[in-house]
Amino acid sequence: MAILVVAEHDQHKLRPATLCVVTAAMRIGGEITLLVAGKDCSAVAQAAARVPGVKRVLHADAPHYEHGLAEDLAPLIVRAAASMTHVLAPATTFGKNVLPRVAALLDVAQISDVMRVESADTFVRPIYAGNALATVQSSDAIKVLTVRATGFDAAPDAGGNAAVEALEAAPPSGLSTFERQELTKSERPELTAAKIIVSGGRGVGSAENFKIIDALADRLGAAVGASRAAVDAGFVPNDYQVGQTGKIVAPDLYIAIGISGAIQHLAGMKDSKVIVAINKDPEAPIFEVADYGLVADLFQAVPELTAALDKPA
Amino acid sequence: MKILVPIKRVVDANVRVRVKSDRTGVELANIKMAMNPFCEIAVEEAIRLQEAGAAKEIVAVSVGGPQCQDILRTALAMGADRAILVETDGETQPLGVAKALQTIAAREKPDLIILGKQAIDDDNNQTGQMLAALLGWAQGTFASKVERAEGGLRVTREVDGGLETLMLKLPAVVTTDLRLNEPRYVKLPNIMKARKKPLEVLKAADLGVDLTPRLKVLKVDEPAARVGGIKVESVPDLVHRLRNEKKVI
Numbered sequence: 001m002a003i004l005v006v007a008e009h010d011q012h013k014l015r016p017a018t019l020c021v022v023t024a025a026m027r028i029g030g031e032i033t034l035l036v037a038g039k040d041c042s043a044v045a046q047a048a049a050r051v052p053g054v055k056r057v058l059h060a061d062a063p064h065y066e067h068g069l070a071e072d073l074a075p076l077i078v079r080a081a082a083s084m085t086h087v088l089a090p091a092t093t094f095g096k097n098v099l100p101r102v103a104a105l106l107d108v109a110q111i112s113d114v115m116r117v118e119s120a121d122t123f124v125r126p127i128y129a130g131n132a133l134a135t136v137q138s139s140d141a142i143k144v145l146t147v148r149a150t151g152f153d154a155a156p157d158a159g160g161n162a163a164v165e166a167l168e169a170a171p172p173s174g175l176s177t178f179e180r181q182e183l184t185k186s187e188r189p190e191l192t193a194a195k196i197i198v199s200g201g202r203g204v205g206s207a208e209n210f211k212i213i214d215a216l217a218d219r220l221g222a223a224v225g226a227s228r229a230a231v232d233a234g235f236v237p238n239d240y241q242v243g244q245t246g247k248i249v250a251p252d253l254y255i256a257i258g259i260s261g262a263i264q265h266l267a268g269m270k271d272s273k274v275i276v277a278i279n280k281d282p283e284a285p286i287f288e289v290a291d292y293g294l295v296a297d298l299f300q301a302v303p304e305l306t307a308a309l310d311k312p313a
Numbered sequence: 314m315k316i317l318v319p320i321k322r323v324v325d326a327n328v329r330v331r332v333k334s335d336r337t338g339v340e341l342a343n344i345k346m347a348m349n350p351f352c353e354i355a356v357e358e359a360i361r362l363q364e365a366g367a368a369k370e371i372v373a374v375s376v377g378g379p380q381c382q383d384i385l386r387t388a389l390a391m392g393a394d395r396a397i398l399v400e401t402d403g404e405t406q407p408l409g410v411a412k413a414l415q416t417i418a419a420r421e422k423p424d425l426i427i428l429g430k431q432a433i434d435d436d437n438n439q440t441g442q443m444l445a446a447l448l449g450w451a452q453g454t455f456a457s458k459v460e461r462a463e464g465g466l467r468v469t470r471e472v473d474g475g476l477e478t479l480m481l482k483l484p485a486v487v488t489t490d491l492r493l494n495e496p497r498y499v500k501l502p503n504i505m506k507a508r509k510k511p512l513e514v515l516k517a518a519d520l521g522v523d524l525t526p527r528l529k530v531l532k533v534d535e536p537a538a539r540v541g542g543i544k545v546e547s548v549p550d551l552v553h554r555l556r557n558e559k560k561v562i
Contacts, residue, residue, distance in 0.1 A: 126536070131330050138529075175482050176482065239475045305552065
């Protein structure tokens with residue numbers, strides 16, 4: 001088995017999801033090659049070489065790889081995949097964008113959102129917003145998979161000593177160009193890597209009111225998430241959205257505030273270890289999945305909770 | 314500009330699906346079906362581009378069984394000009410569908426293909442990207458804004474860190490995210506009018522497209538049910554339990 005893992009990074013550091021994909025690759029078993037493509041990203045290639053279990057790092061450096069454009073990356077990945085049995089990438093917007101393009105160029109199927117490896121050709125993935133789990137088997141020569149980070153622990157980021165090889169860049173496709181990005185700046189942990197998440201929904205009522213969610217999150221060192229309703233209403237940016245088509249999270253503690261619990265939202269957070277729901281509607285479906293439910297007015301309960309955390313146990 | 318809008322018929326978004334007792338799939342008998350919500354957004358975006366004078370013709374296309382004519386009629390009622398059904402009785406998977414759409418694109422020669430980023434049944438999120446690969450076109454996935462611009466199409470994408478704006482050369486493939494637009498409701502007179510709009514049915518076999526599934530579903534299981542918890546009476550009670558029972562804070 002020869003497994004290519006497409007690394008996601010920001011030109012400086014590997015994204016945590018990449019380390020979860022390495023763990024998935026180890027479950028499949030075989031020789032693991034990490035592909036690091038970017039611009040001036042040799043620090044990432046070096047970091048990738050330190051991940052235990054990685055045998056080899058392919059480093060492709062060119063200006064047109066800076067923004068992870070699928071049209072440019074896909075032919076490079078296809079070239080690197082020629083001698084591989086598997087190609088893996090995280091099921092993030094990066095991986096979801098580029099990997100199906102790779103699969104089509106290889107004329108193979110893709111298996112999306114793999115959450116469990118059963119064998120080298122059989123994988124478990126959620127369908128219908130996670131209301132069913134399909135066990136699927138691939139007969140293709142190269143298995144192309146996006147991997148759900150919540151399904152696999154992160155591999156350690158030190159202790160390994162892989163060889164780094166330069167991979168020649170392909171010419172730019174010229175099909176698409178990056179213009180700009182507006183990334184949400186936050187001191188808080190990344191949503192998909194946070195141990196605690198405090199999420200707000202429609203019940204929070206406004207962008208201004210989200211401050212009470214922020215205050216609780218900051219007290220807990222937590223990330224802030226949101227339901228689709230809160231994002232659609234403009235309370236918070238799109239990258240806060242947790243759910244079937246947003247981010248999939250599984251923190252140790254998920255606190256859902258003013259969130260009714262539509263199946264699309266539950267799909268994104270029901271694998272959290274402990275779920276707390278605060279909602280004034282005792283019939284809200286969120287209570288069906290919550291370990292602890294508090295039927296209360298969030299505008300009283302949340303500040304009270306924030307204050308209570310300052311008191312010693 | 315001519316726009317092709319591929320759409321999919323799926324279980325209605327409000328239906329809570331159940332896994333079949335023989336674990337071969339989910340129960341679809343007598344279940345309400347509808348156009349995939351992301352596909353509705355794609356149809357709406359094409360219509361808005363047409364209303365803004367940026368598009369001349371909108372062609373809706375679906376790959377699937379004869380029942381897919383229902384959602385094609387809905388697309389026509391929303392405002393698409395004509396529709397094509399690539400009819401097949403077998404199971405459809407993204408690569409096969411992308412190949413069928415590639416064939417339709419070769420016939421219709423659209424400047425832009427807009428489709429949903431994922432279908433809410435299989436949750437694959439693949440077809441648009443695969444189609445762009447097969448055609449060798451630019452792709453703007455998870456779009457929250459689409460603008461005609463000099464030299465192509467400007468697409469704002471919802472990415473994990475926030476938003477990203479790309480300039481795509483045309484022809485291109487765009488996949489829709491939730492916040493691109495809010496699809497219109499279909500009015501009764503438009504449903505009547507849609508009955509007279511052309512809907513062409515092509516047999517997948519006649520197009521020479523290989524729709525053979527590449528993935529075999531061995532079984533479909535219910536996810537482990539989350540055991541419902543308890544209602545706590547007060548904030549101090551909650552804090553106590555989080556600290557002492559679960560030890561998560």
